Amino acid sequence: MDIRQVQKQLAKFAATRDWDRFHSPKNLCMALVGEVGELTEHFQWLTEAQSRQLGADRKRAVGEEIADVLIYTIRLADKLGIDVERAVRRKMKINAKKYPATRARTVLGD
Amino acid sequence: MDIRQVQKQLAKFAATRDWDRFHSPKNLCMALVGEVGELTEHFQWLTEAQSRQLGADRKRAVGEEIADVLIYTIRLADKLGIDVERAVRRKMKINAKKYPATRARTVLGD
Amino acid sequence: MDIRQVQKQLAKFAATRDWDRFHSPKNLCMALVGEVGELTEHFQWLTEAQSRQLGADRKRAVGEEIADVLIYTIRLADKLGIDVERAVRRKMKINAKKYPATRARTVLGD
Amino acid sequence: MDIRQVQKQLAKFAATRDWDRFHSPKNLCMALVGEVGELTEHFQWLTEAQSRQLGADRKRAVGEEIADVLIYTIRLADKLGIDVERAVRRKMKINAKKYPATRARTVLGD
Numbered sequence: 001m002d003i004r005q006v007q008k009q010l011a012k013f014a015a016t017r018d019w020d021r022f023h024s025p026k027n028l029c030m031a032l033v034g035e036v037g038e039l040t041e042h043f044q045w046l047t048e049a050q051s052r053q054l055g056a057d058r059k060r061a062v063g064e065e066i067a068d069v070l071i072y073t074i075r076l077a078d079k080l081g082i083d084v085e086r087a088v089r090r091k092m093k094i095n096a097k098k099y100p101a102t103r104a105r106t107v108l109g110d
Numbered sequence: 111m112d113i114r115q116v117q118k119q120l121a122k123f124a125a126t127r128d129w130d131r132f133h134s135p136k137n138l139c140m141a142l143v144g145e146v147g148e149l150t151e152h153f154q155w156l157t158e159a160q161s162r163q164l165g166a167d168r169k170r171a172v173g174e175e176i177a178d179v180l181i182y183t184i185r186l187a188d189k190l191g192i193d194v195e196r197a198v199r200r201k202m203k204i205n206a207k208k209y210p211a212t213r214a215r216t217v218l219g220d
Numbered sequence: 221m222d223i224r225q226v227q228k229q230l231a232k233f234a235a236t237r238d239w240d241r242f243h244s245p246k247n248l249c250m251a252l253v254g255e256v257g258e259l260t261e262h263f264q265w266l267t268e269a270q271s272r273q274l275g276a277d278r279k280r281a282v283g284e285e286i287a288d289v290l291i292y293t294i295r296l297a298d299k300l301g302i303d304v305e306r307a308v309r310r311k312m313k314i315n316a317k318k319y320p321a322t323r324a325r326t327v328l329g330d
Numbered sequence: 331m332d333i334r335q336v337q338k339q340l341a342k343f344a345a346t347r348d349w350d351r352f353h354s355p356k357n358l359c360m361a362l363v364g365e366v367g368e369l370t371e372h373f374q375w376l377t378e379a380q381s382r383q384l385g386a387d388r389k390r391a392v393g394e395e396i397a398d399v400l401i402y403t404i405r406l407a408d409k410l411g412i413d414v415e416r417a418v419r420r421k422m423k424i425n426a427k428k429y430p431a432t433r434a435r436t437v438l439g440d
Contacts, residue, residue: 001195003111009202016211022265025172026153026161026360030264032179033363036146037257040139044250045242047378048134054190062135063192066183067201069142070194073179080164082173084180085111091177092119101126132375136250140374143253147367154360155352158267221415223331229422236431244378245392249370252399256366260359268354274410282355283412287421289362289403290414293396300384302393304400305331311397312339321346 003085007078010071025079032072039065113195117188120181135189142182149175223305227298230291245299252292259285333415337408340401355409362402369395 014023042062043051054062077084124133152172153161164172187194234243262282263271274282297304344353372392373381384392407414 001111001113001198003113006198006202013202013205017209024158024161025164026156026158027264029150029153029161030260030356030360030363033146033150033360034257034261034264036143037254037260040143040250040257041254043136043139044247044254046136048136051134051136051139052189054135059190059192062190063187063197064201064204066187066192066194067197069183070180070198071201071205073176073183077173077176079162080169080172082169082176084176087173087177088111088116088180091174091181092116092123094174095123099127137374140246140250140253140370143250144367144371144374147364147370150360150367151364154357154364221331221333221418223333226418226422233422233425237429244381245384246373246376246378246381249373249381253366253370256363260363263356263359266356268356271354271356271359272409274355279410279412282410283407283417284421284424286403286407286412286414287417290400290418291421291425293399293403297393297396299382300389300392302389302396304396307393307397308331308336308400311394311401312336312343314394315343319347
């Protein structure tokens with residue numbers, strides 16, 4: 001998936017519908033929150049083990065929420081002029097330094 | 111950005127650190143919530159107009175949060191065996207039907 | 221409203237339905253996230269000015285989401301053995317020190 | 331805890347600091363999201379069992395986040411003119427109808 005192409009499609013989609021007036025970064029951030037809330041509702045009463053083995057229907061529904069999360073995140077980055085690829089690559093480097101592999105079995109949250 | 115390649119890198123990163131035991135979809139969903147919370151904190155007291163014109167420092171910090179959101183979302187999809195590209199493409203088609211361009215100036219939230 | 225009484229009612233409500241097995245603090249936290257997501261969806265496309273002047277229907281719906289947020293938060297505190305009143309009073313004192321009134325017109329987020 | 335008294339204290343606290351211009355319901359909702367994100371970070375890598383047995387330090391930190399969540403929720407309700415007590419009582423009645431106790435062992439999420 002070429003994210004820049006998705007950004008362009010989303011931008012065109014919004015422009016055609018005259019949605020740019022709604023799509024301030026502040027509003028898009030809130031829309032993202034709403035989608036993450038819907039995603040969370042799928043997992044809230046599941047055990048961790050159950051969450052690793054979703055049935056087909058649930059998996060499809062979760063896939064739709066994940067798509068919504070990605071769409072709003074990519075759209076938000078586009079409106080802010082943030083280069084998503086560069087940001088992700090940079091963050092992965094930061095994480096590699098922060099959690100060196102040599103400290104095997106690093107415990108998260110410590 | 112090739113999302114499948116990012117997925118592989120994230121999977122390797124987690125495996126090397128023995129993090130798979132923590133990375134249940136339920137837990138990854140919660141980690142995503144935490145990152146979206148941090149992203150939201152950047153925008154909470156800004157007006158919409160201010161959110162459209164972030165300064166360089168704020169923009170860099172927001173870019174880092176957006177990267178975190180994407181990383182956890184992509185990782186979550188990978189652990190669930192969800193094809194992100196396909197999910198996004200399908201959702202964009204659903205949205206195109208739901209909000210036809212011919213209904214110009216569709217009001218969101220109605 | 222006596223929060224301790226609400227806690228008791230919610231505990232009884234859950235016990236009668238055999239929900240305690242679902243009501244781990246981790247799960248209740250996720251349920252809270254879901255409700256906050258639903259609350260956010262009401263505000264995402266509104267301007268700040270519009271959010272200050274909700275119509276009657278929207279206000280009723282928002283009131284219901286606020287109730288859900290409070291119910292899960294109070295239930296979470298109960299399951300953790302956290303004294304809500306004491307926690308709120310302590311936090312208000314911390315905030316009073318952190319943001320002294322003498323620094324008039326403190327700008328939030330600085 | 332008398333929620334109306336807390337509302338008055340929070341209103342006075344904000345007024346003294348000239349914060350009402352920031353405290354639109356939209357912004358308060360986002361501030362609530364940020365606090366719920368911080369709360370979630372405490373639980374994201376814990377098992378459900380671990381979340382039921384927090385250590386003293388973690389419990390104190392979680393209590394502070396819960397207080398923040400309540401403070402912003404109560405403040406939001408106040409700015410909207412929503413009677414929190416009435417909203418909670420009404421919602422508990424709705425839930426009692428929605429999940430009758432006679433349907434013992436109701437499975438959540440179904």
